Amino acid sequence: MVSEKQLTLLYVESYVLLTTLVIAFLTVFGSWRRRSHSLKLKYSIWASYLLSTYLINYTMGLMKSVTFHDEFFAVWATFLIMFLGSPDCISAYSLEDSEHRKRHNLELFLQYFWLGWLIVVHSNKPKLMIPLYLIYFLSLRRTGDRAEALELASKSYGLVRNTKLVADFMEVESNKEGDGADPTCMKGYKYLVKGEKKAMVKVKAPHYYMQFETTDGHKVITIDMIWQCKGRLLSSAGDPDGRLKDICLSYALYRLLCRRFAKYSFSESSQLMTWNFVRYGLLSKGDDHERAFRVIELELGFLYDLFYTKYPVLFAKGLPLLRNFELILVISIGCWAVAPILINYQRREGPRLGALVTGVILVAILFMEIVQLFVVNFSDWAKVQWLCYYVKKPLWHNKCIEMIIRVICHKNLLKPWDRKLAQYSLLESFSHNPSVLLYNRCTSPYIDKPRSGLKLSAHVTLPMGVKKAIIHSLKTNGQRLTNGVVSLQRNGVNVLSWACELPTQTHVIMVWHIATSLCELNLSSQVIVTGEQVNEQRESEDFIVATKLSKYCAYLVAFAPRLLPDHPYITEFIFDHVVVEAREKLKGCEKSICQKMFNLCKDDRKKRISEKMLTLGKEVGDQEIIVKGAKLAKYLIETIKNNELRWRILAELWAEMMLFVAPSDDETAHAEHLAMGGEFVTHLWALLSHAGILKRDSAQDV
Known part of the structure; x- marks a missing residue:
């Protein structure tokens, strides 16, 4: 018969195993x-x-409540606490976690207090207490890194303090003459990358800006220094497509973008050299749409890491050598603590899972540490640090170091973004209702x-044509943003x-979305005789750009x-009423939507609408959005007979509109969507920020 003690042990062991597996999953898949x-x-x-903290608290509570002593309890509790601070890839799940960091720190303090008590109660042997306390202090440092990461990401505390140096640096640089700036070689672009130290920073009156006092031995690394580096690794021969230099450029742009989250001004936004940086730097060649989006992708990856991971703390003082050393240290100390207990394990009476649980924990630690070792050391943060050392230290300009850096920098363990466009079609989804079984009182x-x-609708891979169309629109229109x-x-x-002149931008998007969807349906329903031409048109780049951007804007x-x-x-209010309109107008005609929509456009017999009235938009002035979209589609189809021309018009309009809606003052919304996979409009928002286009009403012709 199983005793009460054995049942209690089995209960604790089950929770220890569950907690270990949950945290291991979080560590490995958080990246x-x-x-x-x-x-x-x-x-x-x-x-x-969510479960990791609650499970640890509950499991330690079980250990404290038992009336007997067990050495395994002290070992398990120590390892569980160490697990809590181990994941480098996820320090926070949402932005609120950073703002509530004090509550998190208090919870950790209480957990460490009870852990110290458990070690004393359940391990009265010095040979066991010494390694456990070593792991105890090691885990304190790890959880300290997590607390520091939350502080750095806090927009009300750490972010504003750490970003002020960059803001002041750019404020001083923007006051200097930039006539000799050349964006093709980054001459004159003093975008800060790395190398600043507290000893180098001085505050000077009368503006009390934080400024650098550099010496020959201590210089900050700026983007122009990266491009002017004489080492072969960063030369046109060693880096022909500029990908290594662009890694540092992405990091510098990330630091500049942080000012928007800290509510500092973009002091350089009014300068011509800022626009030239994007127009004649990032987009200097015909196919540089790929390069521009690659740089922005990496930049937003750094931004995500700031808000949700421990990487900014790990690389704050250079390469995380101590973090790498911990792999050996943790395993060695863990084996030192566990070995004596496992040796005496056979002498104990009754069925026990203690050895199995301890073995699972050790294997989980080893697996987690090895995974994180590779992810951290091949991360983009490590690449930036290696490249900055290479630029700063001429002694590193040798084949051995260059080979190491090349291996690290050309190894991408994870893509920065999955390059997906979310899609939504009103005419396909207006009749959808949430499940009553799942959503009820x-x-x-x-x-x-x-x-x-x-x-x-199903997500689609971001088409190459979409990037080309948007960059072409940006080059064509310059800093002048219009909605089509x-x-x-x-x-x-x-x-x-x-x-394009309707009361709100929501009106504009929905009207053009409905019209584009109807043009797509009309193309699909054309007679079989012209099937080959229709299929060819559906595969055209303009058709893909127009339909994908239309459904993406509707998704937004x-x-x-x-x-x-x-x-x-x-926006929500208008959209909800458009859904109601669609249900009223299209009730019972799911398979003949196109014809039903065109029937809404029939002219009243007592009133013939002239072309002049259509031009002024008087015909549709007081009508519903669903009718306006139908009339727009009818005009596009009946007046513009050439399918190729019609889709080119729609493609250019949607590319222009995407740029128009991209500027935003709601930085928090963009940061929140980064944690959900990222949005394409966030990439455009960042790109326009670096081009000096911060608002629509301040855009100017160039």
Whole structure:
């Protein structure tokens, strides 16, 4: 018969195993969080993140409540606490975690207090207490790193303090003459990368800016120094496509972008050299759309790491050599602590799982440490640090060091972004209703009920043509942002400008989205005789750009209104009423939507609308968005007979509109979406920021 003691031990052992597996999952798969739109993975990581702390607290509570002593309890409790601070890839799950860091630190203090008590109570042998206390202090340092990471990411504390140096540095640099700046070789671009130290920083009156006092032995690394490096590794022969230099450029841009989150001004935004940096630097060649988005992807990866990981702390003082040494230290001390207990294990009476549980913990630690060893040392942060050392130390300009840096920098363990575009189609999803079984009165206190008509279409891989079209629009229009009017004028269809001059940008997006969707449906329903031409048109680059951007903008309206210009609730409110309109107008015609929509456009017999009235937009002035979209589609299809021309007009309009909606003052919304896989509009927001385009109303012709 199993005794009460054995049942208690089995209960504790089960929770120790469960906690170990949960934290191991969090450590290993946390690195994939920002790179994937998979809801299953995100919910799994979220559950692991929440459960890890609660499971540790509950398990330690069980250990404290028992009436007998067991050496395994002290070992397990020590390892569990060490696990809590181990994950480098996820220090926080949401931005609120950083702002609530004091509560987190208090919880850790209490856990360490009880851990110290458990070690004293359950291990009265010095041979066991010494290694356990060594692990105790080692885990203190790790959890200290997590607390410091939360502090760095706090927008109300650490971020504003650490970003002021960059803000002041750029404020001083922006006051200097930039006439000789050359964006093709980064001459004159003093974008800060690495190398600053507290001893080098002085505060000077009258503006009390933080400034550098550099010497020959201590210099900060700026972007122009990276491009002027004489080493072969960064030369045109060693780095022909500039990918190594661009890693440092992404890091410098990330530091500049942090000023937007800390609410510092972009002092250089009004300078011509800032626009030239993007126009004639990042986009100097015909195919540089790939390079521009590659640089921004990496930049946003650094930004994600600032808010949600421990990497900024690990690389704050150079390469994390101590972190690498901990792999050997943790395993060695762990074996030192566990070996005596396992040797005496056979002398104990009764069935025990203690050896199995301890073995699982040791294997989990070893596996987690090895995974993190590779991820940390091949991360983008490590690459930046190696390259800055290479630029700063001429002695490193030798084949051996260059080979090491090349291996590290050309090894990408994880992609920075999965390059996906979310899609939503109103005409396909307006009739969708949330499941009553999942969303009802019983579940409402715990789960927010989705609004009607919200059904995501399948994500699509970001097409190359979309990047080309947007960069072409940026080059063509310069710093002048419009929501499609300029592209309509350029293509000779200024008659449609009324659809870009509606009360809100939400109106504009939904009207053009409905029109684009109807043009797509009409193309699909054309007679079989012209099937080959239709298929060819559907595979054209303009068709892909127009349809994918149309559905992406509709997705932003439906699912991410904070990333758009209008007030989020106004956007939601308008969208909900458009869904109601669609249900009323299209009730019972799911398979003949196109014809039903065109029937809405029939002219009233008593009133014939002239072309002049259409030009002024008077015909549709008081009508619903769903009708306006139908009339716009009818005009596009009946007046512009050439399919190729029609899709080119729509593609250029949507590319222009994407740039128009990208500027935003809601930096928090962009940071939150980074934790959910990232949004394409965030990449455009960052790109325009570095081009000096911060707001639509301040954009100017160049």
